Amino acid sequence: MATDRCTSCNGTLAETGATQFKCPECSSVVSRCYRCREQSIAYECRKCGFRGP
Ligand SMILES: [Zn+2]
Ligand SMILES: [Zn+2]
Known part of the structure; x- marks a missing residue:
């Protein structure tokens, strides 16, 4: 499994408290x-470019 990365800052999700959603x-x-x-940095979906809070 590849290490998950933050969609917003591209950092690794090593720390606890990270969140994942669809x-x-x-x-x-x-x-x-x-x-x-x-x-509360906005995310941007890498696939479709959707931005949200
Ligand atoms: Zn981040
Ligand atoms: Zn998307």
């Missing part, structure tokens, strides 16, 4: 690290 547009998995979640 893109509402294309259902591909979007991952966000603890830091980006705390700062």
Whole structure:
């Protein structure tokens, strides 16, 4: 398994507190690290380019 990376900052999701959810547009998995979640940085889906909070 490849290491998951944060969709927002491209950092590895080694720390706890990372979150994963499905893109509402294309259902591909979007991952966000603890830091980006705390700062409410918007994610951008790599497949379809959807942006969301
Ligand atoms: Zn991040
Ligand atoms: Zn998508």
